[in-house]
């Protein structure tokens with residue numbers, strides 16, 4: 001038994017040496033997410049899951065998004081810890097799309113991209129007592145890229161803390177389109193920011209790679225209650 005374990009340990013060591021001598025570790029999170037999308041998976045995918053509670057879990061060093069929700073209804077995430085290095089591309093903490101009644105509570109997210117990103121076609125999303133940083137902050141959008149998207153209605157971001165993030169809270173929408181839909185009923189209340197480069201950012205001309213089409217409208221009750229402390233001027237800019 002002892003011999004076999006030693007043999008396994010020896011093989012592992014050889015493998016490790018072989019991979020490090022090539023100049024890269026077995027898996028480098030700071031580079032992986034930047035690869036073309038073909039072979040990239042999210043760590044935890046929830047597709048069309050309903051009436052569930054996810055609590056007390058940790059996601060560490062994902063290759064791409066840590067947690068991705070698609071078509072879900074009534075899910076609560078509570079006391080979740082998400083962590084990836086600041087320089088790991090596309091490692092969004094929790095991405096939500098086409099879902100409703102989603103609550104993210106009492107959670108800590110340190111990552112290289114958005115802390116929580118609320119995509120298109122979402123309804124009734126609560127993000128409360130969430131601490132973000134480092135990363136790109138809490139983001140609604142980007143909205144309006146695809147023609148099948150529906151409105152985003154009812155997003156409550158309350159009692160959140162952003163520490164050393166590039167952005168605080170932002171809404172990003174793609175410009176120029178014939179079809180319009182609305183992003184309404186957005187609430188940002190009791191948000192604390194420390195060392196945040198762009199505390200509030202509403203970008204209606206979000207257009208990476210020059211692929212622009214339509215323009216959703218931001219409307220409804222806006223009720224910001226945000227306390228922000230500016231970051232040093234030489235801090236990195238958005239995206």
Ligand SMILES: *[C@@H]1O[C@H](CO)[C@@H](O)[C@H](O)[C@H]1NC(C)=O
Pocket residue numbers: 050051052053074075
């Ligand atoms: C939402 O999910 C929770 C947890 O499974 C459940 O207890 C609750 O009844 C659900 N609410 C509705 C409206 O279905």
